[in-house]
Amino acid sequence: MVFSVLPLSLFMFKLVKLVHLYTHRVGMSLRQTLAAAISGLGLAHYDRPGGTQGLFTRNEPFFRTPKQTGPRRLVSALGAAREETLLMLGLLTCVLGIRSIPNDMASTDLTVWLAALQIQSIPYAAALLVSLVSAFRLPAALLGSAAVKITPAAVQN
Numbered sequence: 001m002v003f004s005v006l007p008l009s010l011f012m013f014k015l016v017k018l019v020h021l022y023t024h025r026v027g028m029s030l031r032q033t034l035a036a037a038i039s040g041l042g043l044a045h046y047d048r049p050g051g052t053q054g055l056f057t058r059n060e061p062f063f064r065t066p067k068q069t070g071p072r073r074l075v076s077a078l079g080a081a082r083e084e085t086l087l088m089l090g091l092l093t094c095v096l097g098i099r100s101i102p103n104d105m106a107s108t109d110l111t112v113w114l115a116a117l118q119i120q121s122i123p124y125a126a127a128l129l130v131s132l133v134s135a136f137r138l139p140a141a142l143l144g145s146a147a148v149k150i151t152p153a154a155v156q157n
Contacts, residue, residue: 004112011119032143042130044123077135081128088124091117 022033078085095117098110 004116008112008115008119029143035143038126039130041123041126043127073135074132077131078128080135081131084124084127084131088121088128091121091124095121 018037019030019033022028022036023030028036095114098114098117101110
């Protein structure tokens with residue numbers, strides 16, 4: 001349990017920091033903050049390997065998710081996020097396996113591991129969600145009103 005407390009507390013700190021910064025400093029609504037968090041988490045799986053690959057190779061293609069593709073939008077969106085979907089399903093299968101342990105053997109350690117596994121699956125679920133959203137034509141008005149204009153005076157406060 002001791003080894004799980006630090007990642008769980010870091011996750012909670014980052015979550016509170018994100019909501020505070022985006023709502024108070026940037027001036028975004030809670031819906032826009034959630035959308036920014038989901039899109040950022042959706043890129044987390046490819047962020048590190050993509051940056052490393054870009055530093056050391058020259059002729060590797062850039063992979064992008066399909067945007068507003070033809071009639072097979074769902075299939076192409078699922079195909080673009082297949083690795084993340086499989087990792088998410090693997091982690092959630094582990095959660096189901098741990099939940100099937102009888103109650104007389106349950107402990108707080110198992111509860112903490114359940115939380116850790118569920119938190120680890122969030123970036124993969126976000127990648128799948130972003131891939132599905134990018135394949136379909138959705139209006140930007142779902143996220144809220146027009147962009148907030150940031151003035152130099154607002155940044156200094």
